[in-house]
Amino acid sequence: MQKRTQNIFVRRTVFAAAATFLGTVFALPLVWFIFAPFNARAELGLAIPSPFTLSNFATVFENTFAMQALLNSLIQAAGGVVLVGAAATLAAYALSRSPIPGKGAVTYILLLFSSVVSGSAAMVPIFLIISAAGLIDTHLAVILVFAGGLLPTAMFILRDFIDAIPRSYEESAMVAGASPLQAFFDVALPVIRPGIVVVVVWAFVNIWGSFLIPFILLRSDKLMPASVAIYSFYSEAGTPIVTLLAAYSLIYSLPVIALYLFVNWKFGFRFFGGIKS
Amino acid sequence: MKKFSLLSTRAGALFLAPATALVGVFVIIPFFWVIFVSFTNRTLLGRTAVDPDFVGLQNYFALFNPATFFTRGQFGFSLILTIQFVLLSALIGQALLGLLLAWLSQSVTPTLKSFLQTAVIAAWILPEVVIGFAWFAFLDYDNGTLNMILRGLGLPPGDWLLQQPFWVIVFFNTWRGAAFSMMLFNSAFQSIPPSYFQAADVAGATSWQKLRDIALPLIRGHVVTDLILITMWTFNVFTPFLLTHGGPSYRTEILSIYTYRIAFKDFEFGKGAAVGVVIMLINLAFALVYLRIAHKKPVEAE
Numbered sequence: 001m002q003k004r005t006q007n008i009f010v011r012r013t014v015f016a017a018a019a020t021f022l023g024t025v026f027a028l029p030l031v032w033f034i035f036a037p038f039n040a041r042a043e044l045g046l047a048i049p050s051p052f053t054l055s056n057f058a059t060v061f062e063n064t065f066a067m068q069a070l071l072n073s074l075i076q077a078a079g080g081v082v083l084v085g086a087a088a089t090l091a092a093y094a095l096s097r098s099p100i101p102g103k104g105a106v107t108y109i110l111l112l113f114s115s116v117v118s119g120s121a122a123m124v125p126i127f128l129i130i131s132a133a134g135l136i137d138t139h140l141a142v143i144l145v146f147a148g149g150l151l152p153t154a155m156f157i158l159r160d161f162i163d164a165i166p167r168s169y170e171e172s173a174m175v176a177g178a179s180p181l182q183a184f185f186d187v188a189l190p191v192i193r194p195g196i197v198v199v200v201v202w203a204f205v206n207i208w209g210s211f212l213i214p215f216i217l218l219r220s221d222k223l224m225p226a227s228v229a230i231y232s233f234y235s236e237a238g239t240p241i242v243t244l245l246a247a248y249s250l251i252y253s254l255p256v257i258a259l260y261l262f263v264n265w266k267f268g269f270r271f272f273g274g275i276k277s
Numbered sequence: 278m279k280k281f282s283l284l285s286t287r288a289g290a291l292f293l294a295p296a297t298a299l300v301g302v303f304v305i306i307p308f309f310w311v312i313f314v315s316f317t318n319r320t321l322l323g324r325t326a327v328d329p330d331f332v333g334l335q336n337y338f339a340l341f342n343p344a345t346f347f348t349r350g351q352f353g354f355s356l357i358l359t360i361q362f363v364l365l366s367a368l369i370g371q372a373l374l375g376l377l378l379a380w381l382s383q384s385v386t387p388t389l390k391s392f393l394q395t396a397v398i399a400a401w402i403l404p405e406v407v408i409g410f411a412w413f414a415f416l417d418y419d420n421g422t423l424n425m426i427l428r429g430l431g432l433p434p435g436d437w438l439l440q441q442p443f444w445v446i447v448f449f450n451t452w453r454g455a456a457f458s459m460m461l462f463n464s465a466f467q468s469i470p471p472s473y474f475q476a477a478d479v480a481g482a483t484s485w486q487k488l489r490d491i492a493l494p495l496i497r498g499h500v501v502t503d504l505i506l507i508t509m510w511t512f513n514v515f516t517p518f519l520l521t522h523g524g525p526s527y528r529t530e531i532l533s534i535y536t537y538r539i540a541f542k543d544f545e546f547g548k549g550a551a552v553g554v555v556i557m558l559i560n561l562a563f564a565l566v567y568l569r570i571a572h573k574k575p576v577e578a579e
């Protein structure tokens with residue numbers, strides 16, 4: 001029996017050591033990011049700032065181009081999120097509740113297309129369609145392309161969610177005299193809301209962080225989102241201006257971190273976040 | 278009692294309209310358009326930009342030309358590189374590491390578990406440009422954290438982005454994406470009744486035996502799902518571009534970066550579209566397998 005206890009102890013220690021090691025390995029490339037933004041003389045090396053300073057942030061805030069880029073990211077992400085949230089909710093509700101024939105096939109085909117038509121495969125036709133529509137170099141181009149690309153998955157998540165809600169909720173409302181629209185807006189929508197929040201957060205994080213689509217669809221500096229604008233923080237010799245980049249990267253990451261913490265707190269980060277385009 | 282419908286067919290169609298329009302224009306049409314463009318010599322500039330000629334399979338012949346197929350910077354080289362990249366960073370790296378991380382998370386203290394999960398998930402949720410820059414700093418020859426550690430351990434430092442660019446993107450993608458597999462396996466492990474493991478404990482089974490003989494057979498469906506999804510994502514990922522731009526001398530030019538270069542640097546849209554079609558065909562094969570399995574799942578779960 002004693003040997004057994006010893007074994008368990010050894011095993012626990014080995015597991016704890018392995019977990020500590022792996023956690024550290026995963027954290028290492030990011031440790032630099034914890035310090036560099038607060039170091040006025042930050043370089044690519046890891047160094048504890050002395051003194052801790054916010055001067056890098058002050059420089060970023062004074063840089064109108066950098067701030068404009070954050071605003072652009074916000075415009076594009078918010079626009080995309082509104083479109084995805086609204087269109088996906090309506091569509092998922094119809095797929096779940098209306099007697100439209102071939103609903104199963106629609107879901108299947110949507111999933112198939114959305115996984116086949118990836119950004120890397122479709123960058124040429126997406127560019128051509130946006131060109132043909134005369135939308136190159138507009139916020140709308142980025143918003144529409146993301147809305148189209150994210151919708152299938154968003155509809156799929158929401159449909160699962162709505163299917164899980166008993167129909168009797170809306171049925172009793174309609175028996176009591178509500179119109180289908182009232183049943184949708186006043187009864188179903190409040191119950192679906194957590195699902196919509198999940199989809200909206202997921203879409204926001206995707207658009208906010210993406211690089212390729214705005215990179216190929218936008219030209220002018222004043223429309224660039226932060227993900228593309230960040231490349232302007234290089235000196236003319238091509239070396240990065242580390243102090244600015246570090247502080248800016250941190251500011252740019254904050255919404256994503258905040259949303260992650262929010263979802264984690266509200267829903268538990270189990271598997272909602274697991275779906276990523 | 279007749280089940281009355283909550284939404285008439287017409288209202289349903291109306292509800293579906295905005296989503297249908299958006300998906301139609303930005304997902305379905307590109308699918309067919311890319312096939313069409315791949316049969317033309319369309320370019321970004323010049324006469325063929327407005328009035329491209331139909332060139333048949335010429336773009337495909339250029340891609341699969343045996344004389345240059347394996348040359349660096351050509352399609353075949355990029356395709357093979359991508360397959361190696363997927364095998365090493367997704368199937369071996371992310372899946373195995375994710376499994377290990379999830380298994381470790383089951384058996385360590387809550388504090389250690391949250392440290393481990395936070396580190397792994399942070400790598401996954403932060404925006405890709407930020408991650409790209411963090412790795413650029415991490416790998417810097419003179420001051421980077423990695424070489425600092427190597428020097429501290431008495432090992433020779435390396436200029437990894439120049440010397441081993443392919444292995445850099447393999448490790449980079451493994452690090453970046455392991456969180457998904459970890460979370461999927463986490464929830465898979467939690468679906469196994471604890472009594473199975475308790476019974477094995479009583480019988481004196483080791484952790485490895487429990488993983489091999491109890492956990493893995495029960496989560497087989499999750500493993501297959503995970504492998505297919507991460508394969509598809511890794512196959513299409515563009516993030517390594519932010520670290521290496523496909524270089525040096527095309528050594529990290531996976532297919533997504535190759536497409537970008539052909540279409541938007543060399544402005545050969547026709548050829549770029551042909552690459553896109555090949556990528557879509559490969560995606561289609563994976564997606565069909567995945568949907569077939571996903572559809573079967575409810576039966577399997579019984």
